[in-house]
Amino acid sequence: MNIYVIMKRTFDTEEKIVIENGKISEEGVEFIINPYDEYAIEEAIQLRDDHGGEVTVVSIGDEEVEKELRTALAMGADKAVLINNEDLDDSDQYTTTALLAAYFEDKEFDIILGGNVSNDNSTGQVGPRLAEKLGIAYVTTITKLDIDGTTATMERDVEGDMEIVEAQLPLLVTAQQGLNEPRYPSLPGIMKAKKKPLENIDYDELDVEDDEIEAKTETIERYLPPKKEAGKVLEGELGDQVEELVKLLRQEAKVI
Amino acid sequence: MAKKVLVFAEARDNELRNVSFEAIGAGKEIAAGGEVIAVVVGENVGSLTDPLFHYGADRVIKVEDEKLKNYTSDGYGQAFIQIVDSVDPDAILMPHTSIGKDLAPRLASKLDAGLVSDAIGIELEGEDVVFTRPIYSGKAFEKKKIKEGIILATIRPNNIAPLELDESRSGEVFEESIKIKDLRTIVKEVVRKSTSGVDLSEAKVIVAGGRGVKSEEGFEPLQELADLLGAAVGASRGACDADYCDYSLQIGQTGKVVTPDLYIACGISGAIQHLAGMSNSKVIVAINKDPEASIFSVADYGIVGDLFEVVPLLTQEFKKVLQTS
Numbered sequence: 001m002n003i004y005v006i007m008k009r010t011f012d013t014e015e016k017i018v019i020e021n022g023k024i025s026e027e028g029v030e031f032i033i034n035p036y037d038e039y040a041i042e043e044a045i046q047l048r049d050d051h052g053g054e055v056t057v058v059s060i061g062d063e064e065v066e067k068e069l070r071t072a073l074a075m076g077a078d079k080a081v082l083i084n085n086e087d088l089d090d091s092d093q094y095t096t097t098a099l100l101a102a103y104f105e106d107k108e109f110d111i112i113l114g115g116n117v118s119n120d121n122s123t124g125q126v127g128p129r130l131a132e133k134l135g136i137a138y139v140t141t142i143t144k145l146d147i148d149g150t151t152a153t154m155e156r157d158v159e160g161d162m163e164i165v166e167a168q169l170p171l172l173v174t175a176q177q178g179l180n181e182p183r184y185p186s187l188p189g190i191m192k193a194k195k196k197p198l199e200n201i202d203y204d205e206l207d208v209e210d211d212e213i214e215a216k217t218e219t220i221e222r223y224l225p226p227k228k229e230a231g232k233v234l235e236g237e238l239g240d241q242v243e244e245l246v247k248l249l250r251q252e253a254k255v256i
Numbered sequence: 257m258a259k260k261v262l263v264f265a266e267a268r269d270n271e272l273r274n275v276s277f278e279a280i281g282a283g284k285e286i287a288a289g290g291e292v293i294a295v296v297v298g299e300n301v302g303s304l305t306d307p308l309f310h311y312g313a314d315r316v317i318k319v320e321d322e323k324l325k326n327y328t329s330d331g332y333g334q335a336f337i338q339i340v341d342s343v344d345p346d347a348i349l350m351p352h353t354s355i356g357k358d359l360a361p362r363l364a365s366k367l368d369a370g371l372v373s374d375a376i377g378i379e380l381e382g383e384d385v386v387f388t389r390p391i392y393s394g395k396a397f398e399k400k401k402i403k404e405g406i407i408l409a410t411i412r413p414n415n416i417a418p419l420e421l422d423e424s425r426s427g428e429v430f431e432e433s434i435k436i437k438d439l440r441t442i443v444k445e446v447v448r449k450s451t452s453g454v455d456l457s458e459a460k461v462i463v464a465g466g467r468g469v470k471s472e473e474g475f476e477p478l479q480e481l482a483d484l485l486g487a488a489v490g491a492s493r494g495a496c497d498a499d500y501c502d503y504s505l506q507i508g509q510t511g512k513v514v515t516p517d518l519y520i521a522c523g524i525s526g527a528i529q530h531l532a533g534m535s536n537s538k539v540i541v542a543i544n545k546d547p548e549a550s551i552f553s554v555a556d557y558g559i560v561g562d563l564f565e566v567v568p569l570l571t572q573e574f575k576k577v578l579q580t581s
Binding site for chain 2: 162215216
């Protein structure tokens with residue numbers, strides 16, 4: 001099977017956000033593989049182990065992303081590809097999709113996996129957008145995947161309920177939490193990863209015109225939420241506290 | 257400039273979701289005196305058209321087909337693109353729900369258009385429609401606009417006020433017949449797992465448990481309180497990782513981001529990744545044994561105490577006052 005994963009490098013979920021000159025500061029920030037993409041990588045590796053074939057992990061970003069791509073290789077992926085967009089000023093989900101679509105244009109694939117959202121912009125757009133551009137079916141937020149021949153059977157999380165969905169390969173799927181437990185890279189895995197192929201493609205080497213990748217959206221402003229004032233910690237007998245709380249919720253906050 | 261706005265009205269269990277009315281409200285604002293056209297799609301949606309007018313739709317298009325009984329991106333995608341072609345709108349709004357998240361990017365890709373996902377606010381600045389949306393799960397916000405062409409956005413439930421219900425409003429319902437070709441994805445079965453039927457993302461009140469809940473059974477007092485308040489039950493990552501509950505309940509940077517009117521956090525310490533998912537709730541109550549727990553820093557009201565004592569007392573007290581009122 002030709003298995004591809006689309007991956008994004010994101011801020012560690014523990015990071016606080018600092019805004020400098022209208023931009024999110026990356027200074028001192030720890031980066032990780034987007035947690036949802038980690039499920040996608042793990043699932044891809046398991047698919048390959050069960051069905052044979054090869055896992056290629058593709059990401060877009062600057063050279064720094066090579067670190068997360070190496071991590072994916074250390075987990076067990078076979079190949080990694082970085083589409084380098086360092087010289088591209090302006091990009092959004094439309095841009096990302098156009099670059100990925102250009103990359104996949106001459107590739108043969110059975111399945112493309114990705115996370116259902118990234119934990120930074122959380123738009124969840126790129127998976128479905130890419131599937132549409134490639135003319136293949138897609139299933140989002142999957143929590144289980146079985147492939148038999150060319151038929152994929154999936155469970156997907158739909159706002160707490162579960163749907164069982166069937167589709168034919170080639171297919172794009174996006175991972176939801178609960179799909180699997182991503183492995184940690186092993187020491188031999190890390191050693192092997194150093195020798196695995198990591199291809200660095202400059203975005204303008206792809207067959208895509210500048211006006212085809214120009215962002216369709218524009219960010220005007222970024223800001224932090226107003227700091228919340230410390231609230232009221234109630235005191236006294238527990239029974240009285242509970243009574244006071246209910247009164248406050250009804251009369252002061254008026255939410256019940 | 258007046259605009260023609262197409263709004264996707266979503267139904268669940270043959271009932272329109274609140275966020276559909278919120279999206280019509282948002283559509284009215286963007287339309288700036290223009291027309292808001294609501295589209296409702298399904299196997300049998302005849303009874304759903306009236307409320308759309310009551311909440312402000314100027315025109316309603318209904319599409320009925322047995323292939324649209326269950327949502328699939330293929331089926332709804334084909335239906336919707338045909339409607340977009342025939343209506344030729346200036347803007348399209350969808351709820352930021354499971355369906356909207358799945359369908360809107362496909363539509364945007366098909367139309368070669370920009371899409372603002374998960375909008376929580378809308379402002380008109382001259383000719384521009386400016387959307388506010390959370391980033392980093394609500395640790396920060398951004399204002400965004402579509403540079404040119406058709407405006408596409410998904411609207412987060414519970415954030416944009418719908419118009420006042422006005423049952424005297426009515427209008428014309430148009431039936432579109434749509435050709436749906438073979439579907440590439442087939443829904444074999446839908447398994448209902450949500451316990452109370454109140455969806456986390458749309459819930460006005462959420463009762464959430466963390467590690468302090470200690471076990472699967474530990475969620476029972478929380479569920480009782482939730483049932484009484486018509487609330488949804490949620491959880492922190494700690495509780496999910498410890499297998500006390502299903503991951504579908506998880507609130508946080510991984511998991512769901514929620515903004516209910518009232519969030520009651522029980523035995524949740526308040527790790528930054530959880531706070532990201534809930535700290536923009538309107539009112540937060542924290543119940544925790546540890547007075548130093550960081551959840552208290554975002555709470556409006558706090559009770560330092562054992563949730564297994566406090567929560568049942570709270571349920572009792574609410575029962576008392578809700579019965580007498």
